[in-house]
Amino acid sequence: MALIEFATRGDKARALEALLATLGLEKAGARRNKALSLWRQGEVRIVLNE
Numbered sequence: 001m002a003l004i005e006f007a008t009r010g011d012k013a014r015a016l017e018a019l020l021a022t023l024g025l026e027k028a029g030a031r032r033n034k035a036l037s038l039w040r041q042g043e044v045r046i047v048l049n050e
Contacts, residue, residue: 003045013050020046
């Protein structure tokens, strides 16, 4: 499985989350002890690292 990771913070992270949702990706999970979230759509996997 291949994935893309974005590192961002604060308002830019919220804007990126909104963009991912607009593109049809769904938040599939998040880490409890780190600010990481997994977004996916079909075979596409994106990790958002805050």
